[in-house]
Amino acid sequence: MRVLHVITGLGVGGAEQQLRLLLRHLPTSSDVVTLTNAGTVAQGIEADGTRVTDLGMAGNRDVAALPRLTRLIRVGRYDLVHTHLYRACLYGRVAARMAGVRAVVATEHSLGDSQMEGRPLTPGVRALYLAGERLGRVTVAVSPAVGARLHRWGVPRQRIRVVPNGIEVERFRFDPAARARTRARLRLPENAFVVGGVGRLATGKRFDVLLEAAARLPEDVVVVLVGSGPQEEGLRRLAHRLGLTGRVWFTGESTHDAGGLPALLSAMDVLASPSPEEAFGLALVEGLAAGLPVLYASCPAVEGLGAGERTGAAYCPSDPDSFARALHGLRGDVPPHREAPAAVRHYSITRSADQLMDVYASVVPGPTLEVTPR
Numbered sequence: 001m002r003v004l005h006v007i008t009g010l011g012v013g014g015a016e017q018q019l020r021l022l023l024r025h026l027p028t029s030s031d032v033v034t035l036t037n038a039g040t041v042a043q044g045i046e047a048d049g050t051r052v053t054d055l056g057m058a059g060n061r062d063v064a065a066l067p068r069l070t071r072l073i074r075v076g077r078y079d080l081v082h083t084h085l086y087r088a089c090l091y092g093r094v095a096a097r098m099a100g101v102r103a104v105v106a107t108e109h110s111l112g113d114s115q116m117e118g119r120p121l122t123p124g125v126r127a128l129y130l131a132g133e134r135l136g137r138v139t140v141a142v143s144p145a146v147g148a149r150l151h152r153w154g155v156p157r158q159r160i161r162v163v164p165n166g167i168e169v170e171r172f173r174f175d176p177a178a179r180a181r182t183r184a185r186l187r188l189p190e191n192a193f194v195v196g197g198v199g200r201l202a203t204g205k206r207f208d209v210l211l212e213a214a215a216r217l218p219e220d221v222v223v224v225l226v227g228s229g230p231q232e233e234g235l236r237r238l239a240h241r242l243g244l245t246g247r248v249w250f251t252g253e254s255t256h257d258a259g260g261l262p263a264l265l266s267a268m269d270v271l272a273s274p275s276p277e278e279a280f281g282l283a284l285v286e287g288l289a290a291g292l293p294v295l296y297a298s299c300p301a302v303e304g305l306g307a308g309e310r311t312g313a314a315y316c317p318s319d320p321d322s323f324a325r326a327l328h329g330l331r332g333d334v335p336p337h338r339e340a341p342a343a344v345r346h347y348s349i350t351r352s353a354d355q356l357m358d359v360y361a362s363v364v365p366g367p368t369l370e371v372t373p374r
Helices: 014-025 040-047 065-076 086-098 123-133 144-153 176-186 207-215 232-241 260-267 282-289 320-330 342-347 349-363
Strands: 002-007 029-034 052-054 080-084 104-108 138-141 160-162 193-198 221-226 248-252 270-273 294-296 313-315
Touching: 002 014, 002 065, 002 086, 014 029, 014 040, 014 282, 014 349, 029 040, 029 065, 040 052, 065 086, 080 086, 086 104, 086 123, 104 349, 123 144, 138 144, 138 349, 144 160, 176 260, 193 207, 193 260, 193 282, 207 221, 207 232, 207 320, 221 260, 232 248, 260 282, 270 282, 270 320, 282 294, 282 342, 294 320, 342 349
Parallel strands: 002 029, 002 080, 029 052, 080 104, 104 138, 138 160, 193 221, 193 270, 221 248, 270 294, 294 313
Antiparallel strands: none
């Protein structure tokens, strides 16, 4: 089966990293087109052996990209086009139809109740989304919560399939040696209680709540933020105003290569997510896999587990006082050797890839279902 994945951009982000991980585990012959920003993740995908084409799209209204994408799909003779993220879903579905490909699958990675991909939802955005959605065959939701939102928007239930995000569970196993190396590299105080935050540094992630909570806690509590984004400078200024100079570390973007995020998670004592509106909560699943206790204001991945499977995860309202109280309760109560709860295997990437192949099989005619070993 020949599959073309179309994505809006390939800088470091949850959807982008998830695509790279899926490509490693899908038994298909795949290529990738990014509409813009062939960044760090594009380099990683190519290093893994998958071709990436950058259309160099100038903006949302650069319709000149549409015929280029259509030609690429037609020449590539793809059996299926799989789109990721809002702009790519719009352009990719139209281009696939123009190229004569009817097997079109889209994954909705980041739909909240009031925002999509960090931007406020408007009636116009919703109408355009629904118009494009009708050009595809199946829309994949990364969580039941996203599936329910899609249905409330007007997407027919029979067109929605839930395929959770996945991780390579063993990569995140707690490593005491990596913990020591990473804490030394970051020059963290020896006895620091490290509160981690992982994700794009954007307003919707509410990392300001985490900083304000830290300001209410003793000086041995430090914050390590992993990610980059438009709110970084504002967060740095907030840390200074709160008197947290020397207690907040910004690591920048982190990939899963050369230690990367697994090593950073090993260096932490707790992972916190004050974001009140998440589509899945992949970073928290990775934190659980690293044996970390996690605090969350919203996490469909955890909320989708049975009550008895949520070991190590606790809900916390998205306000500084609540997070400060919860973090104070965890401070000094971290075991020296951490085990991941068994439930994280529910989000194994191999399981996600198998489920996605079932989706592909439902929209692609039988003779094209021969798969390519990877």
